[in-house]
Amino acid sequence: MNFDTLGLSPRLINALHEQGITDPTPIQTQAIPHAMAGRDVMGLAQTGSGKTAAFGLPMLDALMKNGRKAEPKTPRALILAPTRELARQIHDTLSAFAQGSHLKLALITGGVGFTPQIERMARGVAILVATPGRLVDLLDRRAVDLSKTEFLVLDEADQMLDLGFIHSLRRIATLLPKARQTMLFSATMPKLMEEIAGAFLTDPVRVQVNPPGQAVAKIDQWLHYVAKGAKTDLLIELLDKHRDELAIVFGRTKHGSDKLARQLEAAGFGVAAIHGNKSQGQRDRAIAAFRDGEVRVLVATDVAARGLDIPGIRHVYNYDLPNVPENYVHRIGRTARAGADGTAVAFCAPDEMGELKDIEKAMKAKIPVASGAPWEVVPEAKPARPGAKPGAGKGGRPQGRPAAANAQRRPAQGTPGAKPGVQAQKPRRHTAPRRNKTHAA
Secondary structure: HHHHHOOHHHHHHHHHHHOOOOOOOHHHHHHHHHOOOOOEEEEEEEOOOOHHHHHHHHHHHHHOOOOOEOOEEEEEEEEOOOOOOHHHHHHHHHHHHHOOOOOOOOOOOOOOOOOHHHHHHHHOOOOOOOOOHHHHHHHHHOOOOOOOOOEEEEEEEHHHHHHHOHHHHHHHHHHHOOOOOOEEEEOOOOOHHHHHHHOOOOOOOOEEOOOOOOOOOOOOEEEEEEHHHHHHHHHHHHHHHOOEEEEEEEEEOOHHHHHHHHHHHHHHOOEEOOOOOOOOHHHHHHHHHHOOOOOOEEEEEEEOOOOOEEEEEEEEOOOOOOOOOOOEEEEEEEOOOOOOOOOEEEEEHHHHHHHHHHHHHHHOOOOEEEEOOOEEEEOOOOOOOOOOOOOOOOOHOOOOOEHHHHHOOOOOOOOOOOOOOOOOOOOOOOOOOOOHHHHHH
């Protein structure tokens, strides 16, 4: 099947051909006909499978056929996305599809001032792409009117729930007309999604390309069991093998990502970093430099796990495993875009065995091991009594050791300075002196 058989207008098909897009992806093949028929659609597909065109093309087709001019503050279509990066990606993609038409688009996200966005809405837009938090801010300022919105799209709805946008979504739902077409797309399907679907969708058609939580088949995945202190050296060794190719490295924290970026820069790599503490301008400049190849390595937190659509990314490194298992699939989905091949490498330190187990459970698949052996997880110990033998690690957190070492005999515990193999003496039990009855009285 090609786009000509899906019923899209020649203008849109020409716009696709100009961008080198000729054949629809599976999610587009399944979703577009239902959307063209005016049905509400719930689409489940992995990141990188072409969801933006799946909801964007039928919506653009309908708006183009209706030549009505946009009214001030009143978008005819609303697209909600969880992150600034994803919202911008959607805006840029649809703007390219709509080029040369009468349709005007606006992007409303945080990180920039309110005044330019309020002025933009006052001039009238056909399609508004927004993050939920900033949209609510503009609604409070009466800069946006949703009473005549005909199309609604919730993209990556599962992450909007993870980021705590549930209250904003409920607020927005009350301001939308009931007579509208709604499309909801997500890569995973948590239980709370059913509530969102019930509030926004009416008798939806469910289209599903792959079971939720599965990664794209063309991604070559590998796992390294590596001590925490050895991660950076291993990363540098692996990056050095493909210095001319784009790679994104995911860390868990903002401070850790900045530190890792400095270490890689000191090792001679061109590096940029993005995370929640960076301003929108800094994030945009870093992504632009990465997309243009000015820097080859992007170090990021999960703000880049979705919405970063750069076909040239060949490698993804999970330097730190994510706390949310579904985010692993979104992270590695930054590679193997648009049918290309890609490699995803994960590092697992002893204290990340729990995260690894959750990730493999969510994917219903084991990640092939490239080096090392699984760490043994020592059960968390109860708080030690005074004089008791040492138990779990600092803070009672489960500690790990290579499972291969299980067969080795654990060395005897000794006192500082004692000869090897000499068993430490048990500490004497100190008891409080008995109180004299006379004094006790």
